[in-house]
Amino acid sequence: MGRRRGKWCLIKYIERVKAASGLVRDCEGEMMWEKLWMEFSQTARGGKLTEEAAQSQWNSWVAAVNNKTAKASNVMFDYDGPQGKLRIWVKTADKLIYRSSYMKEKEIYCEGETTKKATEEDIDKLRPELLQNHGANMSFDEIAPVLAQSGKDAFASNDGFMLDILDLQPDMQDMGEDEEPEAAAEGEKKEPDAPKVWVERDRVVSASLRAAKSQNAVFVTKGLEQLQKQEQAEKEILAEMGEKQQEHMAGELKMWRVRLEAMAICFRDKDAEALKRFIARFTSVEAADASMPDQPVRMGACPPCELYAKLKTVDALEECAGKYQNATTPQHVKDVSSMLNDYKAPLQQLLQGATRAERSIKAAREQMKRASAKQAAQENKKGQTGAKSSESPALFDQGVAAAKQIRILEPAEVGSAQVDFQVLFIVKATSIVKDVSGSVASEHDGFKATFNIGRASSKGMRASKQIPETGGGDVFEKKVQEIFKDSNKLQLQADQCEGLKKHMMTSSFGIDVGYDKVSCEPACMSALRLTLEGTRTVVMTDWLQLVGFMQRQGVAAPIPPVRQAAFLRSMSPEMLKQYMDEASLWTSTLNAGDMIYVPFGFLTGELCTVLTFGLRMPVIVKASADPNLMGSIDKKLTEAEQTLAGAKEDAVKARLTTEVSVLKELKKAMCVADAGAAPPPVAAP
Structure with missing residues (x-):
């Protein structure tokens, strides 16, 4: 006899704000592949193991995985390492965290049948049902390996370990012998199936095909026009730029050229084989190890867009649109429309990337022109200043x-x-x-x-x-x-x-x-x-x-x-x-x-x-050597005293005060040096 599913009399949607504080104990670990484990094991946190001991430990884990005893040995693993290599979960730390949280929560609350005026006997009767099936597929030993393998997608779908709320309902065989199966289903009514809507298939297919062809034609035309304009713009820009400027902007020019090459293959040539070879040029670069290469990577090795591997020629759009004629249900029409969008997405990325590359190159050229003009103006100004300064008074x-x-x-x-x-x-x-x-x-x-x-x-x-x-x-x-x-x-x-x-x-x-x-x-x-x-x-x-x-x-x-x-x-x-x-x-x-x-x-x-x-x-x-010298000193002294009287700055006053003192001392020294001449009285400076 199969299991009868329960029916909920009430479902509530609840949002709550929850503030909490407390102590959390975390056991942290990391999924490591072999090389990463060998490096970690030689650190203080990894136990400073010798290379032989670390290799032996790794081999024991691999043996548990190969012998399918990983669960019994508490070995959690996946194959998400580089190039799909085996990774083992390795404990790295135990943490005690004092945590305060403020959380906004949402939940669906399912409530079963309500028993009015329930007694202790009713509670005792329901208690086994509350405890039943909670442990099934919900223990840590069951869930942890699945979490390790599924990673961030563990809760994206029901992978077999997530508890189905209906599993909390008792099985038929667990009911009391005095209960009839029909009694549990008392009051149940089968909900009628939703009526099927009849669709005019020919009209829907024809309209979808017509719209798709029109959109494809506009898309292809715009792509070809952009390709033609940008190829002409590339020639003009390269003709205007000197070799030094091209060298300075080699990265931008190479990226633009790669995108124009991809556009020519997809929109104009429509060569599927050439497109495969084009994509293969970048696959090796993308698949390389994440570490920095020892040798410089040549310019032009960067893919033209993020979805470059999904690029298709535009005639594939026509082929995809033709699949509307195979549709027999509305869902088929939606599937073909989704496929068309998937085909167009890489091509749209390519067109947008080419436009951005052209704009960035033009903006950089304008900036370089302004810098050159500014430098020329400075040189001209410097030349004028030099010419002006070279003109002697x-x-x-x-x-x-x-x-x-x-x-x-x-x-x-x-x-x-x-x-x-x-x-x-x-x-x-x-x-x-x-x-x-x-x-x-x-x-x-x-x-x-x-x-x-x-x-x-x-x-x-x-x-x-x-x-x-x-x-x-x-x-x-x-x-x-x-x-x-x-x-x-x-x-x-x-x-x-x-x-x-x-x-x-x-x-x-x-x-x-x-x-x-x-x-x-x-x-x-x-x-x-x-x-x-x-x-x-x-x-x-x-x-x-x-x-x-x-x-x-x-x-x-x-x-x-x-x-x-x-x-x-x-x-x-x-x-x-x-x-x-x-x-x-x-x-x-x-x-x-x-x-x-x-x-x-x-x-x-x-x-x-x-x-x-x-x-x-x-x-x-x-x-006596210069009859006019004493008079000249007197005039200079008078001039210095007049200037000192009108001076306002302290530095000027100090200089003029010293000059007045020196001139007075000079008059005295001249008279002393001149034999037979009596020195005139000198006022205090």
């Missing part, structure tokens, strides 16, 4: 051409030639360069190294650094004394003026290539500058003559050295000509070994074409 062009040449003397001529310290002159001091360079080598070389680092980031710079008393500057001083030994108009030290001593120290100076500025000596003091290496052109003028000219041009006082230098450098050729008609402009080209004397207050414009280094030594000119 008129001071170093027309000024040098029309200025007076500075007098050049040999060392022997300095004493006998009655040197005029009111104007510039150059002494050919090549003979002292070697000795002076050697004496200051340590300090000067350090300055040169620092200067070279600085000019790498700041082009066209100029800098200087004082040489301490122990740095060898005394040798330069002695050599200068030897040259000017027959002249009693210079003093190289300020013995009685302590505030001036630190400003009388010898210093190294460096001028970078491209320097074309105008400046004056610190505190406008007189100085000797010896060029040790390099070449530069100088253009010089007296500051009093320049200030007078500026005032005649309408420039209001005070006119500090910064404004004087800017005005002189920015003079136009016409203004330079006018200035040279009213004042003096001096010029010369200084080479290594040339030592130039710079009188008090002179401004110097320098155009440096070769990296230049040298030494500077401030000097004190006796008042």
